[in-house]
Amino acid sequence: MSEGIEPVAGRHNAVTEVATEHASRYLQQLCKHFSHKIPASFDETAGRITFQIGECRLRAEGGTLHMAADAPSEAELAQLKDVIDRHLVRFAFREELAIRWQPA
Numbered sequence: 298m299s300e301g302i303e304p305v306a307g308r309h310n311a312v313t314e315v316a317t318e319h320a321s322r323y324l325q326q327l328c329k330h331f332s333h334k335i336p337a338s339f340d341e342t343a344g345r346i347t348f349q350i351g352e353c354r355l356r357a358e359g360g361t362l363h364m365a366a367d368a369p370s371e372a373e374l375a376q377l378k379d380v381i382d383r384h385l386v387r388f389a390f391r392e393e394l395a396i397r398w399q400p401a
Contacts, residue, residue, distance in 0.1 A: 302354050302365035309374040310367045310401035315385070315394050320357035326388045327355065327381070351377040365401065 304310035317323060321341050328339035328346055336347040344355040351368030366381065368374040378398050386394060 302356055302363055304365070304401040305352075305367040308351070308367040308369060309371050310365065311374060311378060311398040312363070312365045312401045313396055313398045315362040315364070315396055316360055317362055317389065317392065317394060318360050319389065319392075320360060320362035323362055323385060323388055324355045324357045327353075327384060330384060330388075348377060348380070353377065353381055366398070 302312060304312075315323075324344050325339055325341065328337045328344040331337045331346045331348075332339075335349075338345050339355070342357050346353045346355075350373040351366060354365045356363040362385075364381065366374060366377050368377050382396050385396065
């Protein structure tokens, strides 16, 4: 489990740890991108993006981007993970990231 990013009780949760030397950069890019339309807060090491369907919490630690997602239903969680994955892959087009979500 992503250390320091705890699951939210009563919701469907998933976590992933993505190995990349650009963890902080991608965290900031994701949060800044979404902040134009939805609530998002971030600094160099931590971020939070609040979607209508759920929330994504991010933490950059060395060469790892830790992410946790939660939503009211499995369908919304799947949709949330897909949105995050597609945007992260787009921002990281110079490298091939392994994004493997696990239930939390």
